[in-house]
Amino acid sequence: MNRALYRRLANLFFVAITIVATLIALGALVLILWSLVGKGFGGIDLQIFTMSQPAPGSEGGLANAISGSIVMCALGMAMALAVGILAGTWLSEYGRNTPYGHVVRFLNDVLLSAPSILIGLFVYELLVRPFHGFSAWAGAVALAILATPIVTRTTEDILTLQPSALREAGMALGASQAFVIRKIVWKAARAGLVTGGLLGFARISGETAPLLFTALGNQFFSTSLTQPMASLPTTIFQFALSAYDDWQRLAWVGALLIATAVLTINIIGRIIAREARY
Template sequence: MSTLNPITRRRYRRNAVAVALSAIAAAIGLLILAAILWTLVSRGVGGLSLKVFTESTPPPGSDGGLANAIYGSIVLTLTGIVIATPIGVLAGTYLSEYARGSKIGEAAKFINDVLLSAPSIIIGLFINALLVVPFGTFSAWAGGVALAVIALPVINRTTQDMLALVPNTLREAAAALGAPRWKVMTFVVWRAAKSGILTGILLAVARISGETAPLLFTSFNNQYWSTNMSQSMASLPTVIFQFAMSPYDDWQRLAWAGALIITFAILALNIIARALVDRRR
């Protein structure tokens, strides 16, 4: 380095400082994440038992579990994904393939990007005014619709990105064989992008499975096992919120156990989504 001119040495020093600061920032982030995970695992494991998966949420001072909340989370998440997936995929296909370059398409893409960053509590309030207040009761349907509104822009955006990666030569080859455009889309383009679209759907599931605020305004909570979609329904995020804020030790232990369950479920979904992306690459 002594043979380098002063300008080059100064650049090397600046680069070394920048790399060191970046490494320190990354280490701080990893340490904070490790501390959060360690706290979650150390406190959550103590509350895990077979009862957590087989019994409903208990009153204070009684034994119980989170079975009704786990069931409710699965039902609400599946309802949201079932509603959001066809709309998101079709909307993403239209914006990517048919409305490219048009003013309507650009406006729709901008609105979709705004929805991606919209606070979930605002969506919960909107669905509350739309589906809860007029019917006079909280319901699982309202909760599923709120989660669908949150998942919709994620699926829409991912579909646009995945379709943009499909080479135009595939479309041209199918068109040259005389296939109509709808067959080109369904049998060629969608098939080529199916793993990427599935990845977007899994990311949307991970995005909505931990939402609490919109469910407090829509499906609310239910201490009992309920399969009636027209009534309030328990979910893991709302039960965790309620139990963690309570002064009862048994409820707090169940809250840590629920947080551990939902965290590792989301982690598994993200790992699956990343594996699908790597497979596509």
């Protein structure tokens, strides 16, 4: 067997493996979506969005869980964006090649892959146990800790890709570095920053373990941030393990709502990123 034939066969083998792996991944995704749509779509009605979770055998919906998820995710993302964008900006513009910058970048990457249940336990010891009660604030802080490293990493990568000519042009006109970053670099990287925020939101929207340790859950509609608050992930966890058919139906509906939200957010993020390139 000559070398050219060997290379062609090796290339065909490699391409075949990648195609098979891709088909397996797509097949798993299709099966998951098929099961969610098949078992959850039929249970979607107006009551899902207008009524709180019911007692077994009673009529009800997921309004309290949906509103709780939106509140805690919104608060968590507000904190994550504030910290993550500033931290990513510092890593890109000030501490890129400094020893301290390398340490911060390494710790951020470690936090990026930290198990969410450990984050929940940490926030439990920090904000739940000392105050003798679960709260929506604690849940939002746990979600913020999970989203912050994603926003930080994305911000650093996006700002690093911006041309140095933008910074040099601004400083040549007498502007300070902070002014150039705020008015020029951030504006040029706006689409990428929005994409990072959307990815962070998609990351935390389905987290269950941190909320079990912090917000716990609430079968009633609640807007108090100092009290336990319901969320879709914790409600799905509770209802899916129950022996009641109506609760299991609501669990499938909640899972479909989360999957739809995450899929929509990821599609929006990709559209924004593609428009930014052109």
